[in-house]
Amino acid sequence: MSAPAPDPSSSPTAPRARDIGLGVGDLPTGAHNALTDVPGIRVGHTTLIDPPRVHSGVTAIVPEGVSPARPLPAGVFVGNGYGKLLGSTQVAELGALETPVLLTSTLSAFRVADALVGWTLDRPGNEGVRSVNPVVGECNDGLLSDIRSRPVREEHVRAALAGASGGPVAEGCVGAGTGTAALGFKAGVGTSSRRPVLAGREVTLGVLVQANFGGTLRISGRTVTPVDVGLPDPDAGPNRGSCMVVAATDAPLDARQLTRVARRAVYALARVGAGYGHGSGDYGLAFATRPLGEAAGPAVLPDDRLDPLFVAVLDAVEEAVLNSLLTATTITGPHGRTRHPLPAGPLLDLLGRAG
Template identity: 35%
Template sequence: MDQVPTHTTTPAGKARARALAIPLQGTPGPANAITDVAGVLVGYSTIIKGEGELNLGHGPARTGVTAILPFGHDGIGTACAAGYHSFNGNGEMTGASWIEEAGSISLPILITNTHAVGPCHRGVIDWVARHKPDVANQWLLPVVAETWDGYLNDINGSHVTGDHAIAAIDNAASGRIEEGSVGGGTGMNCYAFKGGSGTASRIVDYGHRSYTVGVLLQANFGSRRELTIAGVPLGHALADDNPMESYFSGGSTGAGSCIGIVATDAPLLPGQCKALARRMPLGLARTGTTGSHFSGDIFLAFSTANSDALNGRFPKGPPGDESYSHMDFIPWGRMDDFYAAVVQATEEAVLNALVANDDMTGRDGNRSPALPHAKVLAALKARGAVAG
């Protein structure tokens, strides 16, 4: 596959997985990001402050907020089909009960750290009340998900506020987006390397047109011994420099969780969105994880087609002849290519979160090393996974 410059580096110039010539299946979109789905915006609030020892709950902050807007700022309050899947429930995604009930979402999706769900939830409500008062006059059930960053971040220090959630929504933009230690992914770890935010997309040809499937992950899962890239087990080759293993006294370092979001412009039913969300663990598995008990792996997929067909707002007046909603959708028997796109984009999003990163030191001097690009490339070449 031809390498497009925007596919190999982030906007800040950090390498992505394709810069290492890692073989990856499928055809990416122009930015190889969830924002390749038309109308979808992503914004970050990144909080990095303080050094040294933890001090009475006010120690170093390595955390933040990620916001995903399915229909942009103007479309907040517009419903889209959605489906939720919990692979391992040691985590939180608010609003899941309503997604299961109504099969839709209509607000920004926020991802942050485990102890910051509350202020982010309030921040979404405050943003909507300020900018969309008609929407806020009805009930609001924001979707806020989390992963644990307490190894690097003073997670009890209340560093994330509602203002950070609002800023992430305000900052949301289309096009290429940054990856690695940004937004909610700032303090996260993956396979005991520095992890965080990663994204990728795939184009699915369907008859006379093409659709886009985009993925964004907050990658904070996996033990070092599990790491697999391009089918090559790398845990043994990369076993050194593993301070997290020492921190957890040899226990599971697969803790921390993964939140995954799938976006597509293909017309889908809520159950089909749920089916896409269920495929995300298969993409994670390609990178080696076996699904730790301590890792909350929770996924959400939404479709921007059939805009507002599934709205659940208070009705106005009695029902009439036009009081019906209608939806187009891909036949179930033709879903396989969309499933494959989710798996492929999920795998690449994990690798991007790992590759587009640097060493980070946080609370109590805890350190998370970056994935060593040269060692990875050498190991893949030795196994014939990439050209020598």
């Protein structure tokens, strides 16, 4: 396979949910309506394309300064454990995130984890490190890619980490979302953010989803199938897939509270019609940007002040999934299966007819 291909995420004219009047909730978004609106968070992708055989890649979420010596508070929630979130048991046990969070294809997860360990050991200041807990999530892109080829390699991981940046985040068929599909449509990576007020202080929460799950899409209470918007009826097969949801915030939270945020990130998938089937791995990971044990900054918020943050994560995840469906592109995989993105025009016509 050739070198990483240019990101085929979406054409410059592909709308996001908010562009067509489908923004979720009343809370304001950050400047880019993306995970990178949280200060200190960067996102990078390496996209691998060799049609029709390979549509895969890796996505890197890189918090500034995170390391085994400077972990961030984190929590994890498993909605259905049919999947792999490498490193999750240590995160759950210690409430600490030691590395960037990487997302990829199921059978590439182990190579990606090894590459992340190597990258971490190579970082300045980690010369004495003897243990690393790499955090790597995955979705099965075998419907639209040759998953057994395990195309993601160390150089692709390092490229995603090196290319991680702030600002707008590429969505759709890019990085870890290149070969994923959800709710009968082509999906991929989606992101969104919110700026709730907690205890008189505005904070930022951002999410990124790798959408690859079954069910029937619901928008504004109405079910939407591919046939409803003029697309072929997909051979959906079993209600399986996965969704990795990563949330970050600059709110002063501890690991237990972040687990509560992660739990609601998984709950939010029900809003868009997730089936949570037997074969679906539904995981939420949430972390805060203030390092564990850092004395500076405000004290941890009391639990009874967190409701606006819970609303924020529910709304942001719902909108991020919609973004992943709208910004994707049509892909046909090695087995002749095709998935199409959610088309904005026919969708608006459908919702308009429904009032």
